[in-house]
Amino acid sequence: MNVLVYLVPMALGLGLTALFAFLWSMRSGQYDDMEGAALRVLSDDDVET
């Protein structure tokens, strides 16, 4: 069962990383405009024609 010594912290660490990533993305306003984000990807401002 020695494998638990590093597997458990790794599992918890990954989980916590995901949690903080989510909280960060929420704080930076990424969920404020859910519909707009889906549409913005369609406009090609960066493509020179």
Add this chain to the structure above:
Amino acid sequence: MPETLDLSIYVRRDGATAHMDLAVEGVGCAGCIRKIENGLLQVPGIVEARLNFSNRRLAVTWREAELDAGGVLLALERIGYHGHPFEPERAEADETRHARRLMKCLAVAGFAAMNVMLLSVSVWSGSDMTQETRDFFHWLSALIALPAVAYAGRPFFQSALRALRTRQLNMDVPISLGVLLAVGMSVAETIGHAEHAYFDSAVMLLFFLLCGRYLDHAMRRRTRAVAGNLAALKAEVAHRFHGSELVTVPAAALRPADRVLVKAGERVPADGVVISGSSEIDESLVTGETGRRAIAAGATIYTGSINHSGALTMRVTAAGEGTLLDEVERLLDKAVAARARYLRLADRAARLYAPIVHLTAALTAIGWLIAGAPLHDAVITAIAVLIITCPCALALAIPAVQVVASGALFRAGVILNSGDAIERLAEVDTVVFDKTGTLTLPGPRVANAISIDPELLETAARLALSSHHPLAQALAREAREPTPFGGAVEEPGQGVRAVIAGAPARLGSPAFCGVKVEATAQESGTSIIAFSHAGRTAVLAIRQMLRLDAAEVVAELHARGLDLVILSGDRPAAVAPVATALGIGNWQAGVNPVEKIATLDRLKAQGRRILMVGDGLNDAPALAAAHVSLSPISAADLTQAQADAVFLGERLAPVLAAVTVAHRARTLMKQNLWLAVIYNTVAVPIAIAGLITPLIAAVAMSGSSLLVTLNALRARTGSSTRST
């Protein structure tokens, strides 16, 4: 005289830059985002422009040295969009903060539920696990679950504490108790090297409940954002005197003692007293009367009245100074105070549920003790009963239906102001309608449009676009192509003239157009205007018209067994034809706000539950006094604030949809409560027998929550009966 536009009340300054939020009309596709943002960024001075597509709001930041708020609006106008500045309501900002907090709690609970479940599943399936490993896993679970419960459980704990302080029981009391006991018992069991711990049940429970709460909140926030935008779109401007100079300001910026000019055809922007000028005003939004009142200096006028003929200068007075408003405010205070706080279905269920559950748990402990079980086992079994009965399904049963039903109502054009309106709507047995603006359209319309040559009508309607007169504006609504003719000249008090397709055209009073009108055409409440173009003439009768689908909706409501009543402030001669056309036998005309309330009280004394539908200022107290109330979006602001829900559009169908969806929602709520009861009658005996394991608890809880949520989704179909 050129007028300047002063929007300073909407602008937030931060050093050299200024910021403003705008509700934008006509945003419909991906292209709009790019067009608006890029278009504005090309304007010198604008630093940032960001459009939120979900709520159609634009946030603009600019350098004040180079541009002012009016310039931003003008720039947006040039791109082709109308922007309406608005100040986010305080309530909306509070809700946004609250939603963020709920979301954080939800994220923490989700993280904890996943990780604790990972450990729990290992414990459940690892039959050959040593006791040390099991204890290690339980301690790890405690390490995750304790902080998570302390953080994510706060919304429930706080609400439960608030309820207990006022010596009441709500659903959060048994929830909090269940979660805390589950965690507490698990810690005690872990210390005692026991086989079972319930950390997973506690965090999973919180996760499910927070999901329900967040969804409920998100729906309410969305409808509030739409309501906020509509308010901004409706917000009107006023022409305020600064010395002898006129400045256009938003009506919201007016203060008592301001002097304001009200031009012909405009709405009165605030309550006040006329200083100079004379005119006729249409007070249908205030009193419900469709006739016009002649006024001169010294007369009191109210917000929402339409100035028909001459320009008026008025002095703004504080609300409540005038006689009618005073009366309305006084009645409102009384009606609001008299309205007993409605006890929600969920709270009623909680009042019944909590004592039963707690008593069962206590009896279980006593029963096991009498049967000779050790104290530890008896207490553990009792706590297991509390955990399994923790009203996960019960707490989701009603919010889940409410979320789905308010979504269905939103699609049908009804925006809810209060959370429990759906439940109250379902209990209604009598519908009381106001006439003007509710059964009839908010503005007058051309009554004889069918009998006029379409081409001639279109020309007349497009010419009417050039006039500010209220009658012309009614005609202008008929225009299929809303582009005015160039070179139109308005003759004050007579009409407009222009040269169209090489021939002179005139629109206005019959005398102005040289048209003779037979005396018989003059009905009461009908205004006549005439149009002549290239030798052809038309006489247009303009009056209040019923909403297009009023008759069908009224018939359908009747067919559902609802009693219908009309209470109008208008003259009997104007109300009688409407009542006859709709087949409503029970009507009263010339009713003032006091009498409206008295009539409602009389109906209430007969044990009736009343739905009041009204729009006028004179309806506001009656709306507050009724069991539940609806207002069209065109209603006076004070009236809208009193209504439980607001409906959009020119049809009456949303009223029918509201009743239909509410009925369906109530049936589903009751079904869900029964499902929760059935779940408990199955699970509780198992718990009392002491056979519950954490695995059974986890499966039972998630299973019942899922079942209740799926059942709630059926409320979506409630909107399919709406006519489109």
